[in-house]
Amino acid sequence: MRRDDPFSRKPMSLGAVRDGAIRACRNAIEMMTSHALTLALQRLAHGAMVAAALLVILLPVVLIVWLSFFTNEVLALPPEGYSLRWYQALAGQPQFLAGFRLSAIVAVAATMISLLVTIPAALVMARMEGRGREILTNILMSPLIVPAIVVGSGLYIAFVEFEIATDIQLNGATLGLIAGHALITLPWSLRLLLANLGGLNPALNEAALSLGATPLVAALKVTLPVIWPGLVAAALFCFVVSFSNVELSLFLVAPGQTTLPIALLQYLQWKIDPLIAAVSTLQILIVAGALLVTNRFVSLAKVV
Amino acid sequence: MPLLVPATLIVLVFLAAPLLILLRYSFNRFVPGQFMVEAFTLENYAKFFTDPYYFAVLRTTLLMSVGVTLACIVLAFPLAQVIARASPRSKPMLIILVIVPLFIGNAVRAAGWMVAFGQKGLVNTALAGLGIQPVTLMYTPAAVFFGIISVNLPYVVLTLQSVLEGIDAHLGEASQSLGAGRFETWRLVTLPLAMPGLIAAAVLSFILTMNAYATPLLLGGPQFQMMAPVVATTILSQNNWPFGASIAFILMVVTLCLTAAMNLIVARRYGR
Structure with missing residues (x-):
């Protein structure tokens, strides 16, 4: 016991x-x-x-916006005072104005090319099923999977070889930048269009045709309204991806022919001050604005 | 299918063809003063793995990738859970707060960290307020570490969030009503169900760190070297295409293998 x-x-x-x-x-x-x-x-x-x-x-976003309003030229906290003088000073900074212009041109052109080639592709792919669609998706999404720095290296070398063979300069030319940016925005465009094409019923188009609409009228009056939100979202997204790109542009710019993010990067390697903070803030405003508008058409939560 | 041709053509001409040229050049020989000599040699790849300088670059990059990824997962999980459970009104707001920094560009975000880490920046001003001596943060591995975490975190949060969102909330309630504590419920119910998302997020963070360019360049300074900046310098500044091409290929193969391995593991263990 x-x-x-x-x-x-x-x-x-x-x-x-x-x-x-x-x-x-x-x-x-x-x-x-x-x-x-x-x-x-x-x-x-x-x-x-x-x-x-x-x-x-x-924090980094808040800090850089804050710095752009400092009075003092050298970074020191707490600020001596606040002013808008750095935004006024931007007008006298040709490298940033030119960078902004080039970035905008390249982004708009790359977006247009991307949409032009992915709209037909997406319309076909939305009706595809199984292995074929999978392989095609992998091919068209690959610019997103291969590291941007590798894409940039390859394009740079290919463009040099192209120039040697044909005497047409692509590195440091707007055309080269547009080609590279069209490549890297293409997967985003396709992804957004496909995400929004699930609701497209091919019977709608057939119904329009059988009721006597020409293919063009059917496309404009039936297909377009259905894909419209995805289209706007894709366009804005491509613009943002191109506008803020660093890794690819790095290889394709030349002195005097620089995009805004590369101009930013080069200046920041040298110093940080409220002027560059003002440039950064402009880039933040453009990107955030485009994304907020995108969000009105397609829920951002579903596409990223 | 003529409608598929233009998009496919762009990918073939501007991605596949340049990558093939890059691969071929990685077997060429670099002779200083003579640029590039046609050859078929593996010496560029051998140089990368045997030269102590480049081996150190690889080691730094891998260590950074592991450290950043662990930190990102630990930091992102609670936020992802909050977003996944947020009300339909506040969820889009939270998601936009996470997504906008993602797309404003790495250079701009690195600039933000420069304001925090500068000699008279936010951190040192706060330390001075506490009577502590200023510390050097700019151009240190720690600055790069925080900078890359900040870049990767939105991706990790969004990936985890989308998986956590899909987990039935009743499972957690059932576990708690059967007597498990909050932590036990998280460890035994939520975590296993979130595993595919966790693996995907970790691999994504690892890949992003391996390929980080602007952040190490701006926050690490000239002494701190990682893979992507070395690729760019070797090709653009040193004009050593064969060696630059081989580093680029090593970087790409590691990235693609990790992606493929992740897809395979998730598909095998968690069925689709």
Whole structure:
């Protein structure tokens, strides 16, 4: 028989019972408070992690916008005062104005080419199924999978060889930039168009045709309204991807022929000041504006 | 299918063909003063793995990729959970807050960190307020580490979020009603169900770090070298195409193999 068998114990004194009860109560209270404490601590730690993640994502954006309004020319916190003088000073900075112009031209042209080639492709692919569609998707999405720096290296070398063979210069030319950017915006355009084509019923088009519409009228009056939101989203997204690109443009620019992000990168390698912060803020405004408009047409949560 | 031709042609002409040229040139020989000599040699690849300088670049890049990825997963999970459970009103707002920084460009975000890490930047001003000596943060591996985490975090959060969103909330409630604590529920129910998303997010973060260009360049300074900036310098500044091409190919093969391995593991273990 084990020593602590309850039935073999001697009866407890009243005092021992009372002490035992008090101890049990105290333990219970301690356990409950420590449980509540653990829960509160867990919640606090969770909240702190969420805040930290948001901080790491948003802090650089907030800081660069803040810096653009400083009065002092050299980065030093706290600022001496606030002014808009760096935004006025931008007008006297030809390399940024030219960069902005080139970036805008390249982004618009690349977007148009991307849309032009992916709209027909997406219309066909939306009706495809199985292995064929999978292979085609892999091919057309590959510019997104191959590292941009590798795409840039390859294009640069290919363009030099092309120039040697034909005397047509592509590196450092707007045309070369447009070609490269069309390549890297193409997967985004296709992805956005396809994501929005699920609702396109081919019977609609056939119905329009059988009711006497010409193929052009059917395309404009039936197909276009259905794919319109995806189309606008794709266009804006391509613009953003092209406008903010660094890794590919890096290989395709030349002195005096530089996109805005590359001009930014080159200046930042030298120094950081409120002027470059003002340029950065402009880029932030353009990209954020385009994305917010995109979000009105296609939920961004579904496409990225 | 003539409608598919233009898009496919763009990919073949501006991606496939240049990559083939790059591959061929990676077997050529670089003779200083003579540019490039036709050859068929593996010496460029051998040089990368045997030269201590380039081996150190590879090691730095891999270490950075592992560190950044771990930090990103730990930081992103709670935020992804909050977004996944957010009300239909606040969810789009939160997602936009995460997506906009993603597309404003790496150079601009690195510039933001320069404001934080500068000699008289945010961190040192805060430290001075606490009476602590200023520290050098710019052009250190730590600056690059934080900078790349900031670049990758939106991708990781969005990837995790989309998987967590799909998990039935009743499973967690069932687990808790059966007596599991919050942490046990997370460890035994949420985490295993989120595993495919976790693997995808980790691989994505790893690949992004391997290929990071602007962040190491701007925050790491000239002494700190990672793979992507070395590719660009070798091809553009040193004009050593064969060697640059071979580094680019190593970078691409590692990236593609990781992507393929991830797809395979997720498909095998978690069925589609």
